[in-house]
Amino acid sequence: MKQAYFFLTFILLLSIRTYAQTGRDVHGTVTDSTKLTLPGSTVKLLTATDSITTVTDAKGAFVFPGVKATQFSLVIQSIGFDPVRRRITLDNTNQPVFLRPIILKTSTTMLNTVVIADALPIKVKEDTIEFNAAAYPVRDGAPIEDVIRKVPGADVDASGNITFQGKSVTKVRVNGKDFFGGDLKTATQNLPADAVQNVQFVNDYGDQANLTGIKSGDPETILNINIKPSRNHGYFGQVSAGDGADAIPQVAGTKDADRYIAQGNLFNFNGDQQIAVLANLNNTNTSLFNFGGPGGRQGGGGPGSSATNNGITTQRSIGLNYRDSWGKKITVYGSYSFSDNTVNTISTTIQNNISLSNPTTNTQTSNETDRKVNHRFTFNMEYKPDTVNYLKISPSFSYAGVHTIQTGSNILARTDTALTLTDYSYNSLVHSSSPNYGLNVLYNHRFNGHGRNFSVNLGAGRSETDQYQNPVYNYISGNPNAPLNQYITTDSHTDTVSTYISYIEPIAKHSYLELNYNYKHSNTVADKETDTLSTDGSINMYPLLSNDYTYNFIINRVGLNYRFIQKKYNYVLGVTGQSALLEGSSLDSAPTHLTSYNFSPNAHFVYNISRTQTFSANYSGASNQPTYSELQPVTDFSSALYPVTGNPDLKPEYNNTFSVRYNNFDFTSGNVFFSNMSFVQTDNKIVANTITYPKKYTLNNKLAGTIATDYLNAPGYYSASAFYVFAKPWEKRKYNLFFVGNASYTNNISYISNVDSTNYRETTEKNIAKTLVLSQGIRFRVDITDIIDAEASSTYTVNSSQNSISQSGIQDNFRSLVLGLNGKNYIWNNWTYSYDYTKTLYYGYKGATNPNIFNTYVERRFLKGNMATLRLSAMDVFNQNTGYTNTQNGSYTTQTNANRLGRYYLLTFTYRFRKTAGTAPKMGPGPGGMGPPPGGGFGGPPPGGGPSVD
Incomplete structure (x- = not known):
């Protein structure tokens, strides 16, 4: 036992x-x-x-x-x-x-006693996706653009433009406020990554929607950059200077050109007061501001990156951004930007014109030099006298001046027989100036109730255009149609006033009713005078090409919305009725008076599946008014081969837009999946009616042998698009695999007309152009801090179009395969070797080459704290930088090849400086002392103070 x-x-x-x-x-x-x-x-x-x-x-x-x-x-x-x-x-x-x-429990102070094992990379919110900059490490001194390149769903192209989840990022903010008027690259290419806490991509429905919570319409995608609290006081920045030369002349018959770059930025912060100054001078296609013209990019934390824009640009620019708090109730922020750019572009365009019986191909060569001068001023004042009232006043001014000299030639031939119809050369001089003035006032009042709210947004502005054109034609074959020497002067201005009023009434604990009213009135006055040069040298007015035209476009829009809010979901359901009036008068045509009425529902739904998953859907309707050139009933012969005549009887378009988004981030695996889809259907779509006139057209000699355009309203237009990205990380994001796909389909409408050469009878047929664009990419990234940061990528794109009017001999299937390898290897701690190789294979492009683009540099950091950098760059090593683009619509397909900046070398010196502190230095006790500023400043600590961590 x-x-x-x-x-x-x-x-x-x-x-x-x-x-x-x-x-x-x-x-x-x-x-x-x-x-x-x-x-x-x-x-x-x-x-x-x-x-x-x-x-x-x-x-x-x-x-x-x-x-x-x-x-x-x-x-x-x-x-x-x-x-x-x-x-x-x-x-x-x-x-x-x-x-x-x-x-x-929710923290009221910043953490400094607990060490985070791994930075939380992503936060998924209702309309915001936030990426922690610390989770995507880059080399000291690199711009925040290098961090954005690494985040899932974001794409930065060679010009520095950013898309997120397939949508273009339209504006940038720093700590929630517009930075340099929202000009994207001013922040992404100049703010150092080590100064940034996180970056947020926001679906923004506008200031008024942010105040009321009633969201409708198609949101903008905005990038918001939040600065670390440790950079709240002090200054930092850098200056760079570089010199080099072309390996071979950029233009045949010219000497090698010197390449140079000089730039600098300074950020000075003192609590709520923030000042930023940017300046740039270069001829390497690197732009500082985006005013709608060509621009370059500067990557890798310094100058000397490859420029892959069309043309060769000399750029001069400077800008100032200012933000401050005037007392406890007023916050102001604004900026001034200036640029003076000269761009030379040499291009060849092959345009295949669709026609019922006379399909033609136009081959155009062009050498164009543009001098572009731009000014932009923005200012915002926010006044918060108490917790229930808010006032924002935003004046603005911009100016765009362009002086263009262009020479070129056009050869128009039959597509089926190659018979030359017209052959001429031309010289053109264009000078235009466009000042714009605007003022916007937003007021919001929250009543002492549970959600009762009143807001009003008032806007007024004027845009002016003064333009002078002097096209001169020299015909080699074919009969002249346009006057051989024209002097075209156009003076126009548009005055706009608008208001949007919203009132919200709570009807239950979680639900609200909103009544809104929108009024917009724009008045356009245009005076166009065309003079011609007679054989005796005198200048005479040409009445058939001159006109005074005035038109008004008035919108009245009323909406009723119901909003319901819960923690897991919220939605807005509403109905909108809109009336539109378009009326115009001209010297030589009967007045027009057109009215339209549209009624549509609108909806916005958000479901927070979890803290890491969100789903949203949005539907809205909005009108789009015709432009001045689409309305004016006078022929524009500034392009002799393609005259354009407006249609004063056009109705405004009405767009119905539906979109959905789904975002998911898995904290356990780190996997990321983002996707969105959208569909747009348009009533009264404004489309082109292309009319091919025979070479012998005696009813109007000026139209003989031309391909004229006027405009009509058409039903049947719609488009759809979809985007997805899936990212799989390993080893704390040291290795990442990305799958990125885009798809779009457009059912475009146009009218193709042909005039018979015998009885001059016009035959018109509706053409439906179905265009499909598919793109699939895969990327693999290796990111080991201070050792290697490299990415291999491949993207295949198909751009195909089918026209209901069949045309033989017209290319409508363009494809491209892009293979890439780029990265940086860090050697001996202070040396960097960078490489950026792209191989592009074009299919379907006439005469296209398959370029190898290779840019590289070697860089050495030195001085205390690695504040100085010396870089030797070689751009476009194989000298094969060429660009091919294609455009397809219901009337034509085009292929364009333009010059780009070729091989050159550049030696650049960069010096960075920095002196910052998390809080203001104390000056002793008493009223003169300086403590931590209140929260909400440029990287300022939250209320309650506390230490800050860099």
């Missing part, structure tokens, strides 16, 4: 020892005080001899498998919450342990 007891005791001790070796699973959940789970929280288990860290999943749950200890501590932290430390004691059973939910 004793042997049996001894045997049982031995078995029990063995089982206990065996359990101690295998351990048990410890499960838990992290929530906030409202019992909402907190995915992405960091949980660390500490024993006397070891520690292990994990992250909560999408449901806020965590598990530690095989825990052997019976006593341990848990340290739990989540961004925005106070950390918690719990002491846990377990019994000696072998059952899994399920802890009670661990509740975190």
